[in-house]
Amino acid sequence: MTQIEREAMEYDVVIVGAGPAGLSAAIRLKQLDADLNVVVLEKGSEVGAHILSGAVLDPVGLNQLIPDWKAKGAPLNVPVTQDNFYMLGQAGQIRIPNAVMPPLMNNHGNYIVSMGNVCRWLAEQAEELGVEIFPGMSCSEVVYGADGEVKGVVAGEFGKNPDGTQGPNYEPGMELHGKYVFLGEGVRGSLSKQVIAKYALDAHSDVQKYGLGMKEIWEIDPEKHRPGTVTHTMGWPLDANAGGGSFIYHLDNNQVYVGFVVHLNYKNPYVFPYMEFQRFKHHPMVAELLKGGKRVAYGARAISEGGYQSLPQLAFPGGALLGCAAGMVNVPRIKGNHNAMLSGIAAAEAACAAIKAGRSADLLEDYETEVRSGLIGRDLRKVRNVKPLWSRYGLAASLSLGGADMWLNTFGIRLGTLKHGKSDALATEPAAKHKQIDYPKPDGKLSFDRLTNVAFSFTNHAESQPAHLQLKDPAIPVAVNLPKFAGPSARYCPAGVYEFVGTGDDMRFQINFQNCVHCKTCDIKDPSQNIVWTVPQGGDGPNYPNM
Missing domain, CATH: 3.50.50.60 (FAD/NAD(P)-binding domain)
Structure with missing residues (x-):
């Protein structure tokens, strides 16, 4: 060479x-x-x-x-004016009183921004x-x-x-x-x-943990716009399928950030994080806010969630x-x-x-x-035990035990540090242990298919370059991941990069790297740890305007 x-x-x-x-x-x-x-x-x-x-x-x-x-004109123009926390069910919601939330969860003095x-x-x-x-x-x-x-x-x-x-x-x-x-x-x-x-x-x-965050920017009806309002939700539609939640932030210019986070330690390989996000927008509370509005941008990225013990x-x-x-x-x-x-x-x-x-x-x-x-x-x-509690015992324990732990830490009382356990890749269980999940078809008004949404990330990669998504062993997707895990890369990627094409002996694994929004989920969640994310040539990838 x-x-x-x-x-x-x-x-x-x-x-x-x-x-x-x-x-x-x-x-x-x-x-x-x-x-x-x-x-x-x-x-x-x-x-x-x-x-x-x-x-x-x-x-x-x-x-x-x-x-x-x-004085120097930093673009921090929308101070937080209201904090809302909701537990969602399929048809309704319960607001969690701000008074029971630990002080560190208060957003007073913070700003809604485009980073x-x-x-x-x-x-x-x-x-x-x-x-x-x-x-x-x-x-x-x-x-x-x-x-x-x-x-x-x-x-x-x-x-x-x-x-x-x-x-x-x-x-x-x-x-x-x-x-x-x-x-x-x-x-x-x-x-x-x-x-x-x-x-x-x-x-x-400790092992590092991750979530997948997906986000859309919406322009909504001015009568529904409440600049400075911050809303977080937990519960539906994820329920027992995965940990995670949502955020809705009202910034200026009649825009809201609508985001959804799915913790990547989910067990069921049939979980489709992107479709969970799309389903979330059909909740009555969210649908009413977005009705008559339009989505103007989309993107996704992984989030490090391991916290203090994983540094x-x-x-x-x-x-x-x-x-x-x-x-x-x-x-x-x-x-x-x-x-x-x-x-x-x-x-x-x-x-x-x-x-x-x-x-x-x-x-x-x-x-x-x-x-x-x-x-x-x-x-x-102060928050080191919230994620491992959620992973071990579910949402209810995370709210009660995690909340109690944060309150104790607020007063300087520490009860020890919990471990995270398996990596997110190893947390994925064989498909035989789980049932497929029937996701509603996007309606094109509130919810959208992946490729339509990827167009709103303004992603571009020159096709003449090598694929920046590399396989350690090209045989593993079809030989191992498809029969054992039902081909989860076709679902965990929020940009439709991975496809299984053909049938029987003609089945092959296709990588549409041009769609990649650089979220790194594949590098994290692939159960065989067979996908390696590398950089494409400079300037390629998403071109987010105001994310």
């Missing part, structure tokens, strides 16, 4: 991912030392193109990073400070130094043929080297996954994991952006101090300490 020769560029800090964690790190580095050379690499076509979040933003991280953010637009604004602040930001630059490889440390990344490789060979317009990309490399790729990032495995960063942590070692030789690359979501609050920003700030402060001391490419132990003992650690420790 011919060794690819690449040019190299040297920086003080290389940051992979222009999300809230990466951009916060870049800004804080330049605030601390304007002479530092900092670069941010983003695989999306622009900053924000691959950002999808609920999102109700706790501004604690932004307050630390840019205290005068209001894509928040990141676009953060990128402007970073560039004003001299940060170099390169969108459309997928980071496809980790570059290691002579002592096994992370030295940099390869970015901007283009022009491969579908079989992986170099095409006529092949561009090898560049190596970007840093004294430290921050990985802020988000959930199940491809480079983060490699680094965690290489350095066994998860050797002493891997955050610092590795030559760099650090930021935000959701490590898993910093507070599951009951459905919030992780604040912790992502705080992690970026902490990593920047640790790296700046190290560089000033003449260090490079070593372990940023101060970052590790700050995350675990500071605001992030305190936030995650």
Whole structure:
């Protein structure tokens, strides 16, 4: 095999991912030392193109990073005015009184935002400070130094043929080297996954858990619009099939975010998370809100749900994991952006101090300490038992026992930490143990088929490149996953990427990678762990406008 020769560029800090964690790190580095050379690499076509979040933003991280953010025009325009919690049945709902909810669940002082637009604004602040930001630059490889440390990344490789060979317009990309490399790729990032495995960063942590979050933006009847209203639901339609719930956030311009989360530790391989989301919108409470409106955008992404006990070692030789690359979501609050920003700030402060001391490419132990003992650690420790309680004992126990545990933690009383058990992939049981689920056909008004909705994610992949969804063993989908698990990839993917085509001996597994919205669910939930999500060429994937 011919060794690819690449040019190299040297920086003080290389940051992979222009999300809230990466951009916060870049800004804080330049605030601390304007002479530092900092670069941010983003695989999306622009900053924000691959950002999808609920999102109700706790501004604690932004307050630390840019205290005068209001004066500088940050797009936090809709403060939360009302919190609603409902338990749904098929035909009705019961409201859970706010008074019984632990104080940490209160959204007073938070804002309903588009995190894509928040990141676009953060990128402007970073560039004003001299940060170099390169969108459309997928980071496809980790570059290691002579002592096994992370030295940099390869970015901007283009022009491969579908079989992986170099095409006529092949561009090898560049190596970007840093004294430290921050990985802020988000959930199940491809480079983060490699680094965690290489350095066994998860050797002493619990298994990571995940959910699949799906979201639509709707324009609704102005008479039904209540800016600042936050609604969360649990129960129907998931019931005993899976854990999860919904969110409905009223932002400005007569728009609402309608979202649905399915925990990926469900046992029944016939569960179809996307269709659970579509069915949810036919609940009378939701249908009445959306009636007469129109869906204007759709997207999906995985959510890290393991919490405090699932945090891997955050610092590795030559760099650090930021935000959701490590898993910093507070599951009951459905919030992780604040912790992502705080992690970026902490990593920047640790790296700046190290560089000033003449260090490079070593372990940023101060970052590790700050995350675990500071605001992030305190936030995650309070809710560490809610997810394992839900997984073990179901929704009712999660509400009662989980709620009690959060109240006790609020008063500083800790009763220990529960384990998560199996990975989400191993939680999948053989189809023979379960019954198929009959999902109603989408009506085209409130509910939609996957391919129609994927068009509203504005996803595009050049077909001439290799598929970025790779199989370790091409035989396993038809030989194992179809007969044993009823081919769950045809259902767990929220974008219709995977299909079983043909019958009998002519059955084959088809990957429609052009549809992929980069949610990473396949990499997580495949029961044989046979699908590996890698980055496509830069700029490809969804192009979310206001997610």
